[in-house]
Amino acid sequence: MLRLAPLAQSLRTACGARDIPVYEALCLSAGHYWSYCCPDAACCPREGRPVGASGTSAMAAAAAYAGIQVRGSLREMERRLTPLGSPVAEPQEKALDVASETLVPRMLAPDGCTAVRAQTLRLARSWIARLREALPDDDECARADAHDDALIGHEEAAAMIVGLQDRKTRDRAAEWMEGTDSRPALRLWRALARRCVGPYGEHAAAPLTLAGWVAWSEGDRPSARIALDHALRSDPDYVFARLLHRAFNDGMDPEPLRRCMRKERDARQGRRLPREHDPGSSVGRHLP
Template sequence: MNKHRDTTGPTDDQQQITLRGPAELADALPYMMGYHPTDSIVMVALHGDRGRFGGRVRLGIPRSVREWSPVAEQLAECLVEGCERRGSRPDGIVVFVCQDPAEGETGRQVMERLRPLAQRLRTACGTLDVPVYEALCISDGRFWSYCCPDTRCCPPEGNPLAMPGTSVMAAAAAYAGIQVRGSLREMERPLRPWPHETAGSAGQVRALDAANAALVPRILGLEGRDVVCAETIRRAEELLRRLTESPRIADPVLADAQDDALIGDDEAAAVILGLQDRQTRDRAAEWMEGEEAAPALRLWRALARRCVGAYAEHSAAPLTLAGWVAWSTGDEPAARVALGIALEVDPEYVFARLLHQACNEGLDPESLRRCLREERDARTAAEARAASGAAAGPGTRTRTRGAGARVARTRAAGAGASGSSALRAAGRRTKRGPVRAHPGAMGDNRGSASRAAGPAEVSARARSRAARRGGGRGSRSGR
């Protein structure tokens, strides 16, 4: 089998290694994902006689056993149909179920408890005429095979995972510069809201309440919307400047605490509420590369942590921006995690769905970057003409033209948010055609069965929802 980091197949200059047996497959999983996928179902497609790794899907293990069957069916459909859209139906699939033991539970007990889930996944793949070559449970530092009956190689007590850094896979990953970032929980920590018991949570809720009462009526008004957009961008630029002037320290926990201390409750609340407007969010998406990218990523993560209490759904906007910046700068694992959480808090957030799908299907982010650059350049030119007395109309109201005829046509067709329109337009410039949005497909999304619906169902729902939002609905408009 070939090891590679993307979902579209290896290139000629990628190192080729062969994985033999369950032990090497279990060891390869965190290198395929970029982190240890705790509490997860992972399915990886295999292609050709040599079992080349292809597309992969990840979903959090549903808490309810009643969801296992529909989730298994939808994941199998997403993986197989996603591979077919890229031109190659998988010849086989490898299944992983990963979960740490609960208090008082052993790894073997976890394996037995999840056995029915693994069987449902195997059956769902078989229904689509794609065999499961191997199904592994990983828990408590050990792994078990659900497919191998030979106790000599797969004993009932399981086999220990390889020590970190000692396997062939680890050596190849180190040579290729691939890093494993720890567990999924560790990657999610800087994106999750502060706990209720945190000292600052109560003050942040009060600030969000006040900003909500002050800003939402203005956003709903046509004239006030443009003013709020400009105010939000100015506040965000000030926070970016502040973060840029405060270099990030090495320890990630202390670094996040440092960023939190640099942002006041009222400032965070005003920007969070302002980003609920699609026009403002799309302006903020332009901070995606160069020297702006790192402080922008810090800002969006910090704002996501401030969406406490009843404002958790408001984190979809900063989380999507964090995922976009991560993807734009080449950090696909971090992008998938951020976009997956955005879809967890708001499964209907269209821009996150489109970005998540595009990231996992290998769309080049440069296509979207180019559209956003064109919008920014056109807006700057329009503002300059307005300032010099030329008849160009209000500066921020001329932004549709800045994305070029492709984006204007997709918006006229009802694509919804302008960032989403740009992504759809960028998708048409690739061989794959338009990106279809379904949050459970081809990547890293946590949630229930409804969030991992099959491609045809969710794609149709996404298009209809985007069309309904085309006219805008105030503070949650366009998504």
């Protein structure tokens, strides 16, 4: 502490010469801190004062009281979007092989694409409803994700992943962006991104983009940025991810896009089936 006192004094003097007042200068070492500015031994003793434990500051308490959530480290947020390894990867890859062989030919056929689209949306809608009810016992990210991963089977995950490769299906799925739909939808899209294992890495662009969109719509900008970045890593040419990424980085408000999606949904439902029967209608809103 004493060895650095001349440096601290030089910095204070240099700042003062530029009309920048220095009210405090501290030395932090070995879990203690010392003040270079406070002459009061009762306030700042020679042996220093211990640094408070992480998360126990007045600021941390105020943030908790205000309901501000810590999203976790960058590594933790990225892990939530990273494909799963053994023992899940091998059976999931096989399920994706089967789903691709079964669904892709139907998706390429004019008369089959509509049926696959409706099937995918019904399946996703049912899982969002289930995830809304099946809340994890622990809010810690890794355990919460493990809870969701254990619920969703390989075959159903594969069917949704392949089905979401259709642009119209993905756009309809993006309508689950607010209200009681958004949180379980975000959990589902993250879970599906983690199931894009092995050679199906590019398939993650769709669920990752949906995860980024829902996070942005809900005001979780850090999670949105990471999800959209990962989507573009999976497929740099994925247009929906590029558009959202550009709008996000330009500081746009997501509300105009939400309004467009609401109008599309309302117009579609007005032309076609009653709201409770539409595969893209709000999840669970009309479920018993």
